[in-house]
Amino acid sequence: MGRCVYGGIFEPGHPTADEYGFRRDVADLVAELGVTVVRYPGGNFVSNYRWEDGVGPVEDRPRRLDLAWRAIEPNTVGVDEFTRWARGVGIEPIMAVNLGTRGVRAAVDLLEYCNYPAESTAMADWRVANGHKEPHGVRTWCLGNELDGPWQIGHKTADEYGRLAAETARAMRRADPDIELVACGSSNSGMPTFGAWERTVLEHTYDLVDHISLHAYYEPVEGDVDSFLASSEDMRRMIATIAATADHVAAVTRSRKRLTISFDEWNVWYQNRFPGESGLQIRDGGPLIEDVYDVTDAVVVGDLLMALLDSSDRVAIACQAQLVNVIGPILTATGGPAWRQAIFHPFALTARHARGTALRTAVRTPELSTSRHGDVPATRVSAVHNPADGELVLLATNRDRTRPAQLTASLRAFESSGHSVELVEHLALADDDPAATNSADQPDRVRPRRVTSSQVGDGSLTTVLPPASWHLIRLRTARQ
Template sequence: MKAKISTHKNQTVSKIDPRIYGSFIEHLGRAVYEGIYEPGHPTANEQGFRQDVIDVITELNVPLVRYPGGNFVSGFKWEDSIGPREERPKRLELAWKSIETNEVGLHEFMEWSRESNTEVNMAVNLGTRGIDAARNLLEYCNHPGGTYWSDLRKENGDEAPFNIKTWCLGNEMDGPWQIGAKTADEYGRLAEETAKVMKLVDDSIEVVVCGSSSSKMPTFGEWEYTVLDHSYESVDFLSLHLYWENFENDLPNYLAKSVEMDRFIKDVAAICDSVKAKKGSDKQINLSFDEWNVWYHSKDADAKREPWDIAPPLLEDIYNFEDALLVGCGLITLLNNADRVKIACLAQLVNVIAPIMTVKDGEVWKQPTFYPFMQASNFGRGKVLSAMNEGPTYDSVEFKDVPYLESTVIHNEENNEVVIFAVNRSEDSSLTINTVLEGFENLSIIEATELADYDPKLTTQEKHDAMELKKNDRIEVDGITVSGQLKPLSWNMIRLAY
């Protein structure tokens, strides 16, 4: 099969916001306890955080981590997480039916974020709480001093403000599973007033208002429009959430599911712009895809788990090669929509539907999904170019005219690089690609790598080095044309200097 990609140096979709490579840590399962935090582990630092985990997270170059939830936040009293550890209460955590010890709290997580070289995307509780708790938390985190809450922060060990700039106004407030779920009118009014008050405390912050929990919710579309109709001028981003499943074991259809993500983004952007037009506003609402990933492998095991343990092993999906390919398609989709998607959070980072897994008292290891995310985050910086993708397509059970080649082209002016990410969805045919990069001169290959030649069901659980990125020596450059072969079922990165 043959495919062609063509673009020009001046054809720009958008500059990439680095926050598109964000992730997510929730007080859920072993994400925090036995994940990032394990006092007594051979690599644990003075705060109890595992240095081996921090080192692997640093490889991913994650600029932003959403915290502390997720469903957890809708029942969370943030004041439980500050002050002396020995005085913090243990609580029934209703979202995941666990015991929350509050051993890792706000100050500890901020210290972890500094050591991990990432910013925090803080969520506030708009389920069981509201405006007052949100503005108090913001004052505690960001105000320099001289007030009750900011001075309490200093007493608790942090003289300087945390200076958190990105805030989520609750989580999945349309979902009946959510503690304190609301109608669109109820939530829209609360979000408007909460955002207004928070920006009175600190007008430098940006806030994310909840969109639908998925595009399959019965109120999808109507929810977005109503919430934004209430809150448009006070908020900055609208959230999207999407999880993929492959219970049918239909690989062609599974790998096509990034098409659903693209459609979701474009539909929600259109709703945002409809509200903008109605209000005659000059402001553009951008999108925060702050939960996305594969999630289905662990659901049967989770359904059998007894409640009220501390840090039970929940949502511990063991990913395989086909999951890595779909995550790669998702990354490409987010990048190709970088004009509207400015924040995205792979859910989650450690142990819970995560690219990184830990063993208690033992090792840290990488899942297959680690590799495409690592390459995209480290090398997908700069501007996305508008590229025409011509090639063969197929129909699956859910989707029509799915291209075998999923690709994006990135121009990194700072490094004088062009980077191509591509997935070949075909199970049995190589793709011969011909990429024309007009406007560039003296192109040469820095590196060409592939994740390929693996059984779709292969995991790295038993043999942690069972999967690796390999050199692709079939890529050639001739003038402004880059050509070569992409193997069947492969994730590919081509880096070019100019």
């Protein structure tokens, strides 16, 4: 899609390109971002994709029309190139199969191609002949993408999709019993079939899959910034609703398995700036949906990350869409630099530091009135404790655009267990200009800034959260 691959992670001839044409400067930023999995080939594109077109000698690969984004796909980068790149930057690949225009046979063939050892099947031998003796070892597989949506090539009813997904899952598990499978859930909470879609699909697939997917994108509607800042309330409701739906199906099917959620597309996306697929001219790729993100967007992304952490008992996978250029945390200039968008920072800080056990927080806060979500907490606080290194991380969002918030966090539970607590650092994303952005000329205009006024003492942390801000506060606990 757009310049995510071609001109994003992959640009032969770029000064930083490696021997395979992948940009090292982008790979370095991906590593800094802290990405652990990447879903490929991703969203709407997959429902018209023939994976076989993207393997073998590059000069022999066909150019195909991608119906999703009305672009010519050269197939220069395919399964082998992607998995090589992913392993090279320390990322586990999540592969999606086409259940829009294809089905069981193509999915099993791709699984064999990726995971079977040399000299075992024709598909495995084809991979070896293409220069990849060792299996790619892809463990997680998505059974299609957004097939609840009428925009999807091969759109299906819940019954149609559920039956196809079940047959595909059954065949793929016979080929490789150790894989994890993700069934398609709703494209967003506004879909007329939201909830009912999941119930029907899971009635077909519950004991055959491990996860059900959810997707959500957020933007301010008609300038309603207050509702936009509270977008995570919708995400939290989505997760709770679909977890309850899955548990209902488990109850009526007498299953003892506890299904988890793959929130494998989420981000801020200004869809009101996009004319829609039908407004695109057929072309050879190029820029598409390259939103430039500001401070407010970064605060929302940080708040969405907190919702995912708070739901980590049910959310097993979460993928911010997309990685580079197309609504991505990283932007690139053709032949030039790559830089961090404002939304890069909350993701990178959370990925680096919020590791361990997500804790329940009891927060007393004023409420804000929003037109889309009703009355919501003005402040959200999440906590993650890592006993291995003694680190306690607090994440906090002040959604109020006009008033600062006084944060007082009780740490007595740690002190009462014989630990001392000290402040390591407090980093904040806040700015007097909430519309500030980063660019090639000013790549660090928006960045986390150290807060020096926070204090720990008498069993509490005290600090002030400026209006419309996101925070990461690191504390160290040590046994006395």
